[in-house]
Amino acid sequence: MYPKTFDDLIYEFQKLPGVGAKTAERYAFTVLGWSDEEISELAETLVNLKKKVKKCTRCGNLTEDELCEFCKNSNRNQNIICVVQNPKDISVIESMQQYNGVYHVLDGLINTQKGVLPDQLNIMTLLNRVNERTEEVILALDPTVEGETTALYISKLLEGKCRVSRLAHGIPVGSHLDYTDAMTLLKAFEGRKSS
Amino acid sequence: MYPKTFDDLIYEFQKLPGVGAKTAERYAFTVLGWSDEEISELAETLVNLKKKVKKCTRCGNLTEDELCEFCKNSNRNQNIICVVQNPKDISVIESMQQYNGVYHVLDGLINTQKGVLPDQLNIMTLLNRVNERTEEVILALDPTVEGETTALYISKLLEGKCRVSRLAHGIPVGSHLDYTDAMTLLKAFEGRKSS
Known part of the structure; x- marks a missing residue:
């Protein structure tokens, strides 16, 4: 129905997560209304992405340099070291404005069903990073089967090397008791504190 | 928080309609996982869009040639001539698989509040197209104030030149009477037919 290039763009947009034919069409019409400069800005940013953005050689976080902003920050x-599944989780932890340590990005969780084994994750580099100066490794992984498995696996590996901790489970702040699952x-209850 | 190029891409994606920070972040992470070829495909399509896609010189529909697929189709x-607000509406009408005429894209509707006046729309070209061979002009515009105003304006202009018709109003097929507005x-009721 539409000219080929327009159809191509609709097709390309549908590769984005959660974008169906209707939304992709809407995006394509929006882009059609942009100026040449606006379009080439997006196109250039896309091309630059793969060229410039790489993984921090120490922690696996996204960076444009050798080391990420946390690894090279002496403050x-x-x-x-806070261990997370992916770079996205770092921004959530940073939003607390409380944590002052560094990070280690696993790039996934152990998932035997999907064939994700420990050696495909960024675990060996974590092991190599931990030394006698390391005070604590905080495992900030999802409270799912995969997250628990990965946390257990890393805990075993680091046993006796440094303190390893996990985030507390409990009722989310602002929620209601009757909406909380068992x-x-x-x-x-297990983690209750005397007040 | 993220590397600059990554933040840039999140910012770019937020220019798309209905895309907020979270969705843009999700899109950026998805694109980060793409191969170099996949990324340059999208980038190239974007750049090609403005270069290749233009308006049909006769009807204003999108095309990569001088005339759109409908205007150059002798079948x-x-x-x-079916008059529509924008090229998107053509695909809806085509989905009926019943209409065999051609189109005319106004590129908007008369909207005095927003300062859209008749001379900013593709109306003069419609007037120039209509001649003694023209059998009918079907106004397929939105049943809104702007749509009605535009339809009325065009009807007046074409008075005596050819048959001008409007789409019927009524209850949508598959809906319920009690959900229909007055x-x-x-x-x-006005358009009721003897059965």
Whole structure:
């Protein structure tokens, strides 16, 4: 129906997550209304992405340099390492504005069903990073089967080398008791504190 | 938080309609996982868009040639012209697989509040197209104030030159009477047919 290049763009946009034919069409019409400069800005940024953005050689976070902003920041405590599944989780932790350590990005979780084994993850580099100065490794992984498996696996590997901790389970702040599932409630009971 | 190029891409994606920070971030991570070929495909399509896609000199529909696929198709009745607001509406009408005439794209509707006046729309070209061979001009415009105003304006202009018709109002097929608003119901009563 549409000219080929327009159809091509609709097809390309549909490769983005959650974008169907209707949304892709809407995006394509929006882009059609852009100026030449606006379009080439997007096109150039796309091309630059793969050229410039790479992984921090120390922690696996995204960076345009050898080391990411956390690894090269001497104001951050380089001896406390927070292990996360992907770079996205770092931005969530940073939004607390409380954590002052560094990170280690696993790039996934152990998932035997999907064939993701420990050696495909960024685990050996974590092991090599941990030394006698390391104060703590905080495992900030999803509370899912895969997250728990990965956390357990890393805990075993680091046993006796440094303190390893996990994030607390409990009732989310601002939620209601009657909306809390039994497992979360159990964890909240187990982790109760004297007030 | 993210490397500059990555942040740039998130910013670019947010220019698309309905895309907020979270969705843009998700798109950027998806694109980061693409191969170099996949990324340059999208980048090239974007650049090609403005270069290749233009407006049909006769009807204003999108095309990569001088005339659009409908205007140069001798199997379509060139003497029945369906007037639409934008190229998107053509694909809806084509989905009926019933209409065999050609189109005329106004590129908007008269909207005095937003300062869209008749001379900013593709109306003069419509007037120039209509001649003694023209059998009918079908106004397929939105049933809104702007659509009605534009339809009325064009009807007046074409008065005495050819048959001008409007799409029927009524109850949508598959809907329920009790969900129909009073104005639609009134139009459905007015347009009732003997069965």
